[in-house]
Amino acid sequence: MEKSFRFFLRFHLFVFFLLFFTPIAPMTVQAFTGTYGINYGRIADNIPSPDEVVTLLRAAKIKNVRIYDADHSVLNAFSGTGLEIVIGLPNGNLKEMSGNESHAMDWVKENVQAFLPRTKICGIAVGNEVLGGGDYELWTVLLGAAKNIYNSLEKLHLADVVQIQTAHSQAVFANSYPPSSCVFKDNVVQFMKPLLEFFSQIGSPFCLNAYPFLAYMSDPENIDINYSLFQSTKGISDSKTNLHYDNMLDAQIDAAYAALEDAGFKKMEVIVTETGWASRGDDSEAAATVDNARTYNYNLRKRLAKRKGTPLRPKKMLKAYIFAIFNENLKPGPTSERNFGLFKPDGSISYDIGYHGLKSSADSSHLSLKDFRARGWVQTFSLILITLLWRWFYF
Numbered sequence: 234m235e236k237s238f239r240f241f242l243r244f245h246l247f248v249f250f251l252l253f254f255t256p257i258a259p260m261t262v263q264a265f266t267g268t269y270g271i272n273y274g275r276i277a278d279n280i281p282s283p284d285e286v287v288t289l290l291r292a293a294k295i296k297n298v299r300i301y302d303a304d305h306s307v308l309n310a311f312s313g314t315g316l317e318i319v320i321g322l323p324n325g326n327l328k329e330m331s332g333n334e335s336h337a338m339d340w341v342k343e344n345v346q347a348f349l350p351r352t353k354i355c356g357i358a359v360g361n362e363v364l365g366g367g368d369y370e371l372w373t374v375l376l377g378a379a380k381n382i383y384n385s386l387e388k389l390h391l392a393d394v395v396q397i398q399t400a401h402s403q404a405v406f407a408n409s410y411p412p413s414s415c416v417f418k419d420n421v422v423q424f425m426k427p428l429l430e431f432f433s434q435i436g437s438p439f440c441l442n443a444y445p446f447l448a449y450m451s452d453p454e455n456i457d458i459n460y461s462l463f464q465s466t467k468g469i470s471d472s473k474t475n476l477h478y479d480n481m482l483d484a485q486i487d488a489a490y491a492a493l494e495d496a497g498f499k500k501m502e503v504i505v506t507e508t509g510w511a512s513r514g515d516d517s518e519a520a521a522t523v524d525n526a527r528t529y530n531y532n533l534r535k536r537l538a539k540r541k542g543t544p545l546r547p548k549k550m551l552k553a554y555i556f557a558i559f560n561e562n563l564k565p566g567p568t569s570e571r572n573f574g575l576f577k578p579d580g581s582i583s584y585d586i587g588y589h590g591l592k593s594s595a596d597s598s599h600l601s602l603k604d605f606r607a608r609g610w611v612q613t614f615s616l617i618l619i620t621l622l623w624r625w626f627y628f
Contacts, residue, residue, distance in 0.1 A: 264317075264319055264355045264356035264395075264396035264398065264438075265297055265317075265355075265356075265504060265552050266296065266297065266317060267296060267297060267552070268537040268538070268540055268550060268551060268552050268553070269295065269297065269534065269537045269538075269552075269553065269555070270295065270296070270297030270298060270299065270552070270553070270554035270555070271290070271295050271297070271298060271299070271554055271555045271556075271557065271558055271575070272298075272299045272300075272301075272506075272507060272554050272555065272556045272557040272558065273286065273298050273299065273300045273307070273557070273558050274300075274301060274556070274557045274558070274559065274561050274564075275300070275301075275304070275307075275559075275561070276561040276563045276564045277559060277560070277561040277562045277563050277564075277578060278562065278563060279562055279578040279579075280559045280561075280578050281559075281578075281579075281580045281591065282310075283304075283306050283307045283309075283310030283311070284310045285580060285591055286307075286310070286558065287310050287311060287314050287316065288591060289558070289576065289580060289590070289591055290316060290558075291314065291316070292588075292589060293588045293589070296315070296316055296317055297316075297317050297319075297554065298311075298316055298317065298318045298319070299318070299319045299321070299356075299358065299506065299554050300318065300319070300320055300321060301321040301323065301358075301361065302320070302321050302323055303320040303321065303322070303340075303344035303345075305344075308320070308344075308348045308352045308354070309348075309352070311352045311353070312348065312351040312352045313351050313352075315353065316353065317353045317355045318352065318353060318354055318355065318356075319354075319355065319356035319357070319358055319396075319398070320344065320345070320354055320356070320357055320358070321357070321358045321361065322340070322357060322358065322359045322360065322378065322382065323360075323361075324360050324361060324363060324368070324371055326340070326378075327359070327360050327363070327371055327374050327375060327378040328370070328371075328374050328378075330359075330374075330377075330378040330381050330382060331374035331375075331376075331377030331378040331381060332374070332377070333381075334381050334384065334385070337378070337381035337382050337384070337385045338385040338388070338389075340382070340385075341382060341385040341386060341389065341391075342385075342389070345357070345386070345391065345395060346389055346391065349391065349394070349395075354395055355394070355395060355396060356395060356396040356397075356398055357382060357386075357395060357396070357397055357398070358398055358399060358400060358440070358506070359375070359378050359379045359382055359397060359398070359399045360375055360378065360399050361399070361400050362400060362401060362402040362404070362442060363375045363399065364401060364404075364405050364421050364424055364425055364428075365401065365402055365403075365404030365405040365418070365421055366402075366404065372424045373424070375399065375424070375428065376424070376427055376428050376431060379397055379399065379428070379431065379432075380431060382397060383397045383435060392435070396436075396437055397432075397435060397437055398432070398437050398438065398440050398506075399428070399440060400440040400441070400442050400506040400507065401439070401440065401441055401442065402442050403441075403442075403443065403444075403448075403485070404418075405417055405418060405421045405425065405492075406418065406488065406489075406492055407419070409484075409485060409488035410469075410484075410488075411469065411470075411471040411472070411473065411484075412471055412474075412476075412478070412484050412485075412487040412488040412490075412491055412545065413471050413473040413474045413476075413487075413491050413545075414473070414488075414491070415488035415489065415491040415492045415495075416491075416492050416495045416496075417492050417495070417496060422496070425496065426496055426497075429493070429496060429498050429501065432501070433498055433500075433501060438501065438502040438503065438504045439489060439493055439498075439501050439502065439503045439504070440503075440504050440505075440506040441485070441486065441489050441503055441504070441505055441506065442505075442506055442507035442508070442556075443482060443485040443486060443489075443505050443507070443508050444507070444508060444509070445461040445462075445480075445481040445482055445485065445508070445510075445529070446461065446509070446510045446511060446520065446521075446529070446569075448461065448481060448485070449461040449481075449520055450518065450520055453519075453520065456481075458520065458525075460479075460480060460481050461480075461481045461529070462510075462525060462528045462529050462532060463479075463480045463482075463528075463529065463532030463533065463535075463536060464528065464532070466479060466480075468480070469484065474544075474545065476544040476545060477544065478544060480536070482505070482508060482533070482536075482553075483543045483544060483551075486503050486505065486543050486551065487543050487544060487545040487546070489503045490503055490543070490545050490546055491545070502549055503546075503549070504552045504553070505551070505552065505553035505554065506553075506554050507554060507556040508533065508553055508554075508555065508556060509526075509529070509530065509555055509556035509557065509573045510525055510526040510528075510529035510530060510573070511526060511568075511569035511570075511572045511573050512525075512526035512527075512560075512572050512573075512574075512583055512584065513568055513569065513571075513572040514567060514568050514569035514572070515567050515568045515569070517567075518567060518568065518569050521568070521569045521572065523583070523584050526573075526583070526584060527584040527585065527586060530555065530575065530584075530586050531586040531587070533553070533555070534586060534587065536551070537551060537552075537553055555575065556573050557573050557574055557575070558574060558575060558576055559574040559575075559576050559577070559578060560572050560573065560574035560576075560577060560578060560583065561573075561574070562578065575588060576588075576590060577590075579591075
């Protein structure tokens, strides 16, 4: 009787420690964990190395990162860091990937499979802002490219690890004010619906590049800048839904939800893949100031930290990638295009929203050691306990 009781007690204690101290890996990896991410654009000749960027991101505790290609120097630098990265298949590769399944397979093997699992590639953005853009030939090949990349992942047993997606600009919408009136443009619908059908089948979100900065710049006389900057304002009310909006980003996202519902995809999640505010601009870009950029990005960070949804989808926690890590001095276009970075090219902050710039190498080494200890002590302690309990249980 006593032996049976001791066996029963030891068994349940062993199960208890297994449940509570053994790290349990999720069944699948999502492309976006948490609510806050950042875009790592590299159209510049004066920004820090990928290794330094890793140090910067880890110091800022930013885990979710998007790049616009599959640069191997970046993927190698991210190896073993725990940072979760969405890589990009550039628009220039879409025709080739759509027309040739073997090329799609080669691309996935070379740029995804070769780096997993050390580099946590959790998503592939197939093209960027294709629909609604000026190259109509790309509209016709986007879906084929997405399918071929996905099929390659599936054949390599990676489809439950790496998510396929594509980001859209607001050029796909016919209108977005008030949010409930938003629909897809007539010339976009015939390409958008099959794409959404495919994404719905594989569980991908609708990715939106949403810029209150650009919306305000297009009509500064009729848009309250405080509404664009998450500042105190009377906001707007949507008479159809009786919902009130106190900031433009929420309204832009709910406009996307309204367009999806109109197209028959009410359950699809909207994720913001780009948003930000320029800190400098041309004379015609008066709103592009350091103060406005600081206000927008600081308030956006607070908004995302609340982990809440939008008025139309209150249970869908808002997720957004900020644009961008650095100012990019080689980007074409107006001055604002080169000044969206939270950090300057030397790694120092562009303005203070709670982040710190790059530190000395000694500090970076200390940070890496501290990060290692923080990640490793629980797992090490768990293994020691499990080993001791195992010996106790059997011997």
